[in-house]
Amino acid sequence: MEPQTLSAYITKQIEQRVSKKDILEQLVSVGWSEDEASTAYAQALVDGGVPVPQKGTRGLFAKKSTTVEVVLNLFSFILLGIITTALGTLYFKIIEHFFPDPLAASGYYYSGASNAIHYAMAGLIIGFPLFVIALRLWFKKFREEENKVESNLTKWVTYLVLLIAAVVIVGDLITILYTFLQGEISIRFFLKGITVLVLAGSIFGFYFLERKKIQYRGDIARTSFQTFGWGLLGVIVVGIILGFVATGSPTSERNRTFDSRRSSDLDELAMCVNSFANQFERLPSNLSELDKNSSLSYCANRRDPETGAQYEYRVVVPLETKEGLSTGAFELCATFSLPSETQQTTRYMDTMGSKWYTHDIGKNCYQEEVSFRNTLVPASPEKF
Numbered sequence: 001m002e003p004q005t006l007s008a009y010i011t012k013q014i015e016q017r018v019s020k021k022d023i024l025e026q027l028v029s030v031g032w033s034e035d036e037a038s039t040a041y042a043q044a045l046v047d048g049g050v051p052v053p054q055k056g057t058r059g060l061f062a063k064k065s066t067t068v069e070v071v072l073n074l075f076s077f078i079l080l081g082i083i084t085t086a087l088g089t090l091y092f093k094i095i096e097h098f099f100p101d102p103l104a105a106s107g108y109y110y111s112g113a114s115n116a117i118h119y120a121m122a123g124l125i126i127g128f129p130l131f132v133i134a135l136r137l138w139f140k141k142f143r144e145e146e147n148k149v150e151s152n153l154t155k156w157v158t159y160l161v162l163l164i165a166a167v168v169i170v171g172d173l174i175t176i177l178y179t180f181l182q183g184e185i186s187i188r189f190f191l192k193g194i195t196v197l198v199l200a201g202s203i204f205g206f207y208f209l210e211r212k213k214i215q216y217r218g219d220i221a222r223t224s225f226q227t228f229g230w231g232l233l234g235v236i237v238v239g240i241i242l243g244f245v246a247t248g249s250p251t252s253e254r255n256r257t258f259d260s261r262r263s264s265d266l267d268e269l270a271m272c273v274n275s276f277a278n279q280f281e282r283l284p285s286n287l288s289e290l291d292k293n294s295s296l297s298y299c300a301n302r303r304d305p306e307t308g309a310q311y312e313y314r315v316v317v318p319l320e321t322k323e324g325l326s327t328g329a330f331e332l333c334a335t336f337s338l339p340s341e342t343q344q345t346t347r348y349m350d351t352m353g354s355k356w357y358t359h360d361i362g363k364n365c366y367q368e369e370v371s372f373r374n375t376l377v378p379a380s381p382e383k384f
Helices: 003-015 020-029 034-047 067-098 102-106 113-144 152-181 187-214 222-247 250-280 287-292 294-301 340-346
Strands: 312-322 325-336 362-373
Touching: 003 020, 003 034, 020 034, 067 113, 067 152, 067 187, 067 222, 113 187, 113 222, 113 250, 152 187, 187 222, 250 287, 250 294, 250 312, 250 325, 250 362, 287 294, 312 362
Parallel strands: none
Antiparallel strands: 312 325, 325 362
């Protein structure tokens, strides 16, 4: 069927008082797409003498965004949230690394700082390219089709983002100024405030131009949006580089994890040996002997996480009892990959000053003293 014949058919249907809904359903049912049917219906109205607006920036007929385009735009906002959160987290942790809190110097370190940095870096590496692709497709639709109009949903979501960004900017400026007037501002706090201000300001500026381009069809050069893109890329690259400086390479992070496990194992083994001595009033001859006691059997499974070898253990001073006081000493050794000083930013509060968490690179041995009041009847050797 030719387009003019289709227009004539629609005109006839309109003259017969057939509703627009019924006409469009008839056309779709025989194979016309919804867009083709809507366009033909509008053309029939024009042929019937219905006046149309002057040709301008919108074109002759407005074409609504498709469901795919709406979903694509909403997906870009989800990616925006991921990127903003990841970038803020990354720079906050970097600032905390290079400008540590004096209270943290006492050994209380923020839990999972290294994990937070790595997760933020992963979010940026994956999220940023997808965000750029989603925006390019969104702008491309409106650049190629002058009569394209967006849905109310994407329009209101965009204005909601602008509102949130504006509120964050005002709140951040008030907080920075208030802290400054109180005389309590520090470099650490100031840099965090600037980070929030830059993120919120960039989002507000970008989507302010996006509204002028998409909704109001303003003549905004592509270079304006490209400047935002390259600027964001530069900030991300710098952040990732600083993130590696703060936490080390993936290999260093793996070694750090191994060392953290070794320190934890030695600390736990020391407690197990102490428990064994309290129960049987003697030190175990080797770590495998811990397996002979059901309550301490889990201790014998503590091995080097990288090599699988058993930790070195030896009795330094056999357990002796004098005047009801039992004393002795033993030694535990492990080979570490990194000095503990390189792990300051990622240690958790569970160190609590334990000597097992302070070590140099290579083999390290520590002695542990055993001392307790003898209140038990010595166990017979057969029980071992």
